[in-house]
Amino acid sequence: MTKAPSTRSTDDAARNDGTREKLLLAALELFGLYGFEGVATRKLAERAGVNLQAINYYFGNKRGLYNAVADYLIERLQIRVGEQRKVVLDRFAQAQSGGPPIDAVEARAILTMVGESMLTLFADDESAVWVRYMVREQAEPTEAFDRVYAGFMQPMLAAVRHLVGILVEADPMTERVRLRTLSLVGSLIIYRVGRATILREMEWSTVGPSEVAAIRGIAADLVAGIRPFGESTT
Known part of the structure; x- marks a missing residue:
């Protein structure tokens, strides 16, 4: 039987x-x-x-699927930038728990690495689908945004904010440092959400290896511009 x-x-x-x-x-x-x-x-x-x-x-139901997409997005982000993210969060946690403090040289190096990782990710066509989903969530946040923010964005923003605070020599919890941090992140995200404008302005037909290398180089320039408030960058 x-x-x-x-x-x-x-x-x-x-x-x-x-x-x-x-x-x-x-x-x-x-x-x-x-x-x-x-x-x-x-x-x-x-x-x-x-x-x-x-x-x-x-x-x-459909809402359950919508929220599950947020969790799936976190998983994909972890796969793509998980190694770099772990380096940043581990070093941040070490400094916060009494380990060696992060000086300006190290803070600048870590932020440059973060920027390069983000720009490389945004140059990938896969990220276009992710960004469209998140842009909608930015405009009209739902539980899905809460999931992505708490599960991926907030810990990373806290670490980046701490590094920016070191470079501008100010308390990372202040409004000005928070806004400076968001300004840095926004300057990186534009290379994904503004893709059509970038292609037209740069007279590129696509974003291949040489274009990605050029875009990655912007990270160091952006981080180099982060200096103590009131100090000239020239």
């Missing part, structure tokens, strides 16, 4: 056939393009090439 497959075996097979990730990839793209309200569950399933019921099976 043939033994019927167990429920657990069936569930494992379902999890391993890639359906969940197909839905996440489709949702990341479509939600970024059209927003939560602009995408029907049927359209999500069609784009993923899966059964409509798979959304409820894996995520409960």
Whole structure:
């Protein structure tokens, strides 16, 4: 007599056939393009090439899928910049817990590394899909933004803010240092959200290895401009 497959075996097979990730990839793209309200569950399933019921099976409902996309985005960011992020956060934690303090030379080197990593990531076509999703969340924040902010952005911003504070010789918790930190981050993000303008202005047809190298070089220039308030950069 043939033994019927167990429920657990069936569930494992379902999890391993890639359906969940197909839905996440489709949702990341479509939600970024059209927003939560602009995408029907049927359209999500069609784009993923899966059964409509798979959304409820894996995520409960469309909102559950939308929030899961935020967690998936964090996972992808960790894969792409996880090593550099760990270096920064570990060194920051070491300094905060009584270890060797970070001086201006080290702070500048770490910030340059962070900037180069961000610019390399933004030059990649994969990041375009991520940014569209996050731009919508910036305009109308939901629980998904809270997840990405708490899970990835906030710890990194705190560390970068600390490094900026060292360079400007000011308390990193002050309003001015916070704004200076956001200004630095914004100067990096423009190389993704302003891609069309950059291509037109630079007369580039694409962003290949040589263009990425040129863009990466901007990181050091941006960080070099961070100096104590009132001090000339010339």
